[in-house]
Amino acid sequence: MDTREKDIEKLKDYKYGFTTDIENIKAPKGLNEDVIKFISKIKKEPQWMLDFRLKAYERLKLLKEPNWQKPKYPKIDYQDLYYYSAPKSMKDKPKSLDELDPKLLETYKKLGIPLQEQARLNGIAVDAVFDSVSVATTFKGELTKHGIIFCSISEAIQKYPDLVKKYLGTVIPVTDHFFATLNSAVFTDGSFVYIPEGVKCPMELSTYFRINASQTGQFERTLIIADKGSYVSYLEGCTAPMRDENQLHAANVELIALDDAEIKYSTVQNWYPGDENGKGGIYNFVTKRGLCKGKNSKISWTQVETGSAITWKYPSCILKGDNSIGEFYSIAITNNHQKADTGTKMIHLGKNTKSKIISKGISAGFSDMTYRGLVDINSKAKNSSNYTQCDSLLMGNKCGAHTVPYIKNKNFDSNIAHEATTSKISEEQLHYCQQRGLNSEEAVGLIVNGFCKEVLQQLPMEFAVEAQKLVGISLEGSVG
Amino acid sequence: MNEQLQLDFDKVIKTLKISEKEIQLKKSFLKKFIENGFPNRKQEDWRFLDISQIIKKNIGELSFFNDYSLPNKIDPSIFVDGLEHNKIIFINGRIEKIDFSYEDQSQIEINDEIGKNIKFNYENSLIDLNNAFTNKVYKILIKKNYSLKKPLIIYHSTNNKIKSKNLNLSLNFELEENSCLRLIDYFSDNTDKNFVNILYNFNLKKYSILKNYKLDKFRNKNLKYSFNNIEQEGNSISETFILSSGSDYFKNEVNCNLNGEYSSAFINGVFSLKENQQHEIRSTINHLVENTKSYQLIKSVLGKNSKSAYQGRIFVDSKAQKTDGYQLSKAILLDETSEFNAKPELEIYADDVKCSHGSASGSLNENSIFYLMSRGLNYQQSKELLINGFLLDVVEKITDSEIKNLVKNIIGLKE
Numbered sequence: 001m002d003t004r005e006k007d008i009e010k011l012k013d014y015k016y017g018f019t020t021d022i023e024n025i026k027a028p029k030g031l032n033e034d035v036i037k038f039i040s041k042i043k044k045e046p047q048w049m050l051d052f053r054l055k056a057y058e059r060l061k062l063l064k065e066p067n068w069q070k071p072k073y074p075k076i077d078y079q080d081l082y083y084y085s086a087p088k089s090m091k092d093k094p095k096s097l098d099e100l101d102p103k104l105l106e107t108y109k110k111l112g113i114p115l116q117e118q119a120r121l122n123g124i125a126v127d128a129v130f131d132s133v134s135v136a137t138t139f140k141g142e143l144t145k146h147g148i149i150f151c152s153i154s155e156a157i158q159k160y161p162d163l164v165k166k167y168l169g170t171v172i173p174v175t176d177h178f179f180a181t182l183n184s185a186v187f188t189d190g191s192f193v194y195i196p197e198g199v200k201c202p203m204e205l206s207t208y209f210r211i212n213a214s215q216t217g218q219f220e221r222t223l224i225i226a227d228k229g230s231y232v233s234y235l236e237g238c239t240a241p242m243r244d245e246n247q248l249h250a251a252n253v254e255l256i257a258l259d260d261a262e263i264k265y266s267t268v269q270n271w272y273p274g275d276e277n278g279k280g281g282i283y284n285f286v287t288k289r290g291l292c293k294g295k296n297s298k299i300s301w302t303q304v305e306t307g308s309a310i311t312w313k314y315p316s317c318i319l320k321g322d323n324s325i326g327e328f329y330s331i332a333i334t335n336n337h338q339k340a341d342t343g344t345k346m347i348h349l350g351k352n353t354k355s356k357i358i359s360k361g362i363s364a365g366f367s368d369m370t371y372r373g374l375v376d377i378n379s380k381a382k383n384s385s386n387y388t389q390c391d392s393l394l395m396g397n398k399c400g401a402h403t404v405p406y407i408k409n410k411n412f413d414s415n416i417a418h419e420a421t422t423s424k425i426s427e428e429q430l431h432y433c434q435q436r437g438l439n440s441e442e443a444v445g446l447i448v449n450g451f452c453k454e455v456l457q458q459l460p461m462e463f464a465v466e467a468q469k470l471v472g473i474s475l476e477g478s479v480g
Numbered sequence: 481m482n483e484q485l486q487l488d489f490d491k492v493i494k495t496l497k498i499s500e501k502e503i504q505l506k507k508s509f510l511k512k513f514i515e516n517g518f519p520n521r522k523q524e525d526w527r528f529l530d531i532s533q534i535i536k537k538n539i540g541e542l543s544f545f546n547d548y549s550l551p552n553k554i555d556p557s558i559f560v561d562g563l564e565h566n567k568i569i570f571i572n573g574r575i576e577k578i579d580f581s582y583e584d585q586s587q588i589e590i591n592d593e594i595g596k597n598i599k600f601n602y603e604n605s606l607i608d609l610n611n612a613f614t615n616k617v618y619k620i621l622i623k624k625n626y627s628l629k630k631p632l633i634i635y636h637s638t639n640n641k642i643k644s645k646n647l648n649l650s651l652n653f654e655l656e657e658n659s660c661l662r663l664i665d666y667f668s669d670n671t672d673k674n675f676v677n678i679l680y681n682f683n684l685k686k687y688s689i690l691k692n693y694k695l696d697k698f699r700n701k702n703l704k705y706s707f708n709n710i711e712q713e714g715n716s717i718s719e720t721f722i723l724s725s726g727s728d729y730f731k732n733e734v735n736c737n738l739n740g741e742y743s744s745a746f747i748n749g750v751f752s753l754k755e756n757q758q759h760e761i762r763s764t765i766n767h768l769v770e771n772t773k774s775y776q777l778i779k780s781v782l783g784k785n786s787k788s789a790y791q792g793r794i795f796v797d798s799k800a801q802k803t804d805g806y807q808l809s810k811a812i813l814l815d816e817t818s819e820f821n822a823k824p825e826l827e828i829y830a831d832d833v834k835c836s837h838g839s840a841s842g843s844l845n846e847n848s849i850f851y852l853m854s855r856g857l858n859y860q861q862s863k864e865l866l867i868n869g870f871l872l873d874v875v876e877k878i879t880d881s882e883i884k885n886l887v888k889n890i891i892g893l894k895e
Contacts, residue, residue, distance in 0.1 A: 068524070379816060394831035397798045407822040407839055412813035415842035418824070424831040 027084035033057065036185055039084045043154050043188075046161060056174040056184035063178045070370045070402065071310045071339030073283060076248060083186045083219070142202070149194040150205055153221050156192035163194055167225055171254040171291045171318070180287040183252040187221035190251070195230035195261070204460050206235040220251035226261035228294065233264040235463055249308075251286045259294030259321070264302070266459055268467050271307035278337025278366070281309025288315035292324035292350075300327040301344065302458045304467045306474040309338060314372065316345035319353035319381075326355040329455040331467075333474045334367035334399070343373035343390075343404075348381035348414070357388040360452050364395035364475055370402040377414045384414040392422040393451055395444075395475070445472035481541070482514050488545035492613055495548070509612035516605040528789035528821045529760050531606075531705070534729050538703060539673045542646045544613055548574045558637055558668045563886055565664070566632040572639060573647035573676070575616055580632075587626035593619040593652060602735065606705055610648045610679045619652040622688075627660035631883060634663065636678070638671040638702065650679040655688035655716075662880055665694040665706075667726060672701030680708045684716040686740065691719045693883055696726040697890050699754075703729040714740030721878055722749040723887065724759045724788075731760040737768060738800075744773040748877045751779070751811075752891070753786035753818075760789040767800040767833075774804070779874050780811035780841075781867050782818035789821040792837070798829040807837035812844055812870060868893050 027038050036057055040050040065076075143150050149160060156164050174184045195201055226232055249271065255263050265288075274281025284307075290299035301315040311334075317326030328344040346355035355375070363369040375386045392401035403420045425447050433443035449456070449471055456464055456471075489510050493503055518532035519525070535542065552571040559567075567579040580588055622628065636649075655661055665678075684690055694706065704727050710718050722732050736745045749761045765774040780788040794805040811820035824837040844866055852862035872893050878884040 392826075392828070394828065394833075397801065397830045397832075399831075400827070400829045402828065403824075403826040403837070405822075405824060405839070407820075407824075407841070409811070409813060409820045409841040412816050412818060412843045416840065418822075418837075418839040420824070420826060420837050422826060422828050422833060422835040424833075 027082060029082055030079040031081070031083060031186065035083050039186060039188060042084065043157075045154075045157055048161075048165060049157055052169065052174065053185050056181050059175050060178070060181045060185055063181055065178050069312055070341045070372075071312065071368060073310055076283075078182075081248065084188055146199050146202065147196040148199060148201055149192065151192055153187075153190045153192045153223060156223075160192075160194070163225065164192070164223065167254070167256055168223055169254075171256060171289045172252050172287055176287070179250040179285045180252055183219045183221060183250050183287070187219040187252065190221040190223075192222075193224040193232060193234065195226045195232045197227045198229045199227075200230065201232040204233045204235055206237070218247070218249050218251070220249075220253075222251070222253040223256075224254070224263055224265070225256045226258065226263050226297075228258045229260040231262045233266070233460060235266050235268075235460060237268040237270075237463070237466070248283045249285065251288075253286070253288040253315075255288075255290035255299055257290065257292050257294060257297035257299050257324075260296045261294060262298040262300075263290065264300045265290070265315070266463055267301075267303040267305075268459075268463055268470065269303065269305045269307050269311070270470060273307050273336065273338050274309040276336045276365075278309070281338070282307065284308035284311045284313065286313040288313060289318065290316065290326070291318045292321050292326060292353075294321045294324075295350075296323045297321050298325040298327070300325075300329070300458070302329040302455065303331070303342075304455070304459070304463075304470065305330070305332040305340060305342060306470050308340075311338075311340040311342055314343050314345055316347070317355065318347045318349065319355065319384075320349045321353075322350040323352045324350055325353070328355075328357045328359070329458045330359045331362070331452045331455045331471070332360070332369060332371075333362045333471060334364070334369045335474055336365040336367060338365075338367045340368070341370040341372055343371045345374040346376070346386060347374075348377040348384045348386070348411075351380070351382045351384070353381055353384045355384075355386045357386070357390070358454050359388075359390040360455055361390070361392040361401055362395070362448060362451070362475070363392070363399040363401050366398045368400045368402075370404060371420075372404045372406075374406040374408070375416055375418070376406075376408040377411050377416065379410040381411050382413045384411065386414075386416045386418075388416075388418040388420075390420045391451070392420075393448065394422065394424050441475075444475060448472075448475060481517075484541070485510065485514060485544055488543060489612065491545045492615060496615060506612050509608045513605050513608040513612055516608070519605055525604075525762060525791065528791070528823075529729070529731065529758050529787070531703075531729070531731070534703060534758065535675060538701070538728060539644050539675060542644055542675055544646045546573055546642070546645060546647065548615060552576055552639060552641070555637075555639075558635060558666075560633060560664075560666060560886065563882060564630050566628070566630055568632065568634045568651075570634065570636050570649060572642050572645075573649055575618070578618070582630040583628055584626065587623045589619075589621040589623070591619045591621070593617045602709075604707070606677055607679060607707060609646070610650055610677050610707075613646070613648040614650045614679075617650045617652060619654065621654045622656060622659040622661055624656040625658045626656075627689075628662065631662035631664055631880075634665050635668065636665060636676065637668045638674060638676075640670055642671055642674055645674045647674060647676045648679075649677070650681075652681040652683070653690075654683045655685060655690060657685045658687040659685075660689040662691045662883065663693070664883065664886075665692070667694075667696045667704070668698055669700035669702050669727070672728075674702045676702060676704045678704070678706040680706070682708065682710040682718070684710065684712045684718060684743075686713045687715045688713075689717045689719075691721075691880055691883075693721045693723075693878070693887065694732060695723045695887065695890060696730055697723060698726045700726055701728045703727065705731050705733075707733045708735065710734065710736045710745070712736065712738050712740060712743040712745065715742045716740065717744050717746075719746045719879060720748070721874075721887070722747075722761060723752075723891065724749060724761065725752040727759075728756065729758050731762065734761075734763045735766075736764065736774070737766045738772040738774070739768055741769050741771045744775075746774070746877070747776045747778075748874050749778040749790075750871050750874050750891075751788040752781050752871065753788055754783040756785050758787045760791070762791040762793075764793045764795065765805065767794070767796045767803040767805065769797075769800055771802045772800060772804075774806065776807045776809075777874055777877060778809040779871060780809075780820055781871065782811060782813050782815070782820060784815040785817045787819040787821070789823075790839075791823045791825070793825040793827065794835055794837070796826075796828040796830050796833050796835065801830050801832040803830065803833040803835065805833070805835040809839045810870075811841035812867065813841065814844070
């Protein structure tokens, strides 16, 4: 086999496993005040933003990395990471898509999101994040017409400082846990969405993420605000290039729903999971939290987690407003040596608040999967209710499936119901499918898709198709 | 506290006739306890009810030495009526009487095993405390093919001679092949503000049956902790029933290792709590081989300012295919100040298993109350009827009819 063939062979293993050769500007390695000042300066941030970062950094020095989680990982040397890297062509900001670095555009093509085409065909505004800086934002015109702000968070800090100042860090304070605080100190870019009062966002907003530079932790910060009576559906999807070193991804996502507003946040996560021996892969340590601040507000999280070496996240809802609703739909699939510790927190503070949790976990190979969730009904949250269902499916006896729900009911008017089951794909089901001409892998794909149906239904159309395929692909080679 | 511990420990050692090696062993337990102290909410197993805080708040300073040189008077009024039974009587932590008069004496062996501290791999400082301070550890052995004719009742009673004391008791049981023991722990207290720490070890050989009923019914202000470690061989059965209702604080832990095929474990529990009571059941069932079964049902009725917690863990080893594990916890909150916490946990490494858990909590169903009231009951009666029905469900799980009736009488449930 010559080298070229070998390269192609490698690519086959992971469809999106490629890197684009663009020179990067990097902040010097390591984490210190100077690096934070450097990031802030290069992004031309105002003083209050720098103060916010430094405050987080001060706090970070006091915090320890948590270690209660199920998947353990080798110690991360935070001084050995780059905290800022940007594609060079960003120095002179492109005015339109045509001005973009052709290599960048090529990368997106490989990812299956040619910006112009997709924007035109799907009617989706794409805010593509390449490494740490937003490259292009489309469909601005249409959105501006409705008064919707959809831009990178750096841009928002420049243009809408009042909004950012008012809401940034209100759901995930700088004094939160280690990774969230780390993000607050060094976040580089991310998305900002503001939906004005009474506006229903006419299209799905979508961001594709991509980690590119080697050894760059990606620290995204997303802030979505839905003002009174508004609605928005936000999609987030990610793939990452193949790498040997573990890469840290510690994003923060904050959602705020005011009176009568609704936010729907969908994620398809397919970061590089490491090879079949568990080497490499992304650490996905993300803090996602939504605040139902106003009355009758609603936040719904939907996630399909198939990638990453370690997934460790709990998209949560704080139900502060009366009559507010929180929902969490999740599919998590782990194969080979992947590990996942994921779930949600539903914190009921307001009256008549409702929450629903549907979690489907599938583990195969040597992987380990944990559902960890908290339902906390406060003594003031009268007449609240929660329903939780978490089902696990195991394939083989080398993998594990765990359920760790925490249930706290401090209100006698409220109801909590929790159910969990663990099972395997029965021989009868497989046999039935095979009799009808499916091979064993197709049969497993079909059964698993059925198992996940309740969650897949919650995804927007564009995602549902992709997610269904992903479910099948992720389990390849796990049976037989 | 540490100085007090060391002083009391030295006094205890003086009263014991044990070898130097055993003293060293006890010292190592004390050292471990001093290092770790009483468990607190930072430890995952204690996150719901923090014993360290509760001791501070309810008792203050504890002392650990008890003078066991003089016998206590046995008050026969504490005995259970209407049920012939064998007795072991603890008063203030001192064994006053062991009475197996209904049984064939040759089939039961009782040995003092103070030196043989049974060690199992468990990070728990209360067990270290128990191991360091127990002055007597009897081992009760039931011989092959022998079933006790009458149940054994262990009376745990305290009288007003003690205050702010820590009592440590420990018993070991071995059930040989095809033997059977019905064991009732019966708590009656005339004291308040003591901390009782009980450690039982059960070793169940093939085909043996253990039924353990823990009845804590009478209201008292003591704090109690009980740990049952149960090792089970093939085809053995263990049944644990916990009535958790009397003390200010009671945490029952059951750790059950299903080491042999076709062994099974059942844990059923009732919390019936009122003012300021805080009770917890924590169970760990380890399914370690194929074809084992476990079943757990825990129900709580929570009154004013009371708090109950249930932490149940089912562990299924990768070898333990065909496991059947079931867990259900339900709670009724009667007052706005009552609180229910649950952490039903599954940890599964085998694929051909049936495991499920459920948890539900809420208030009494108004529709049901309305139904009963429309049939002539008043509000209070309707509520009581519903609560009794709710709890009766668990009591009905008791497999021994004699004891089932006893428990029904104690709780005041009618058929």
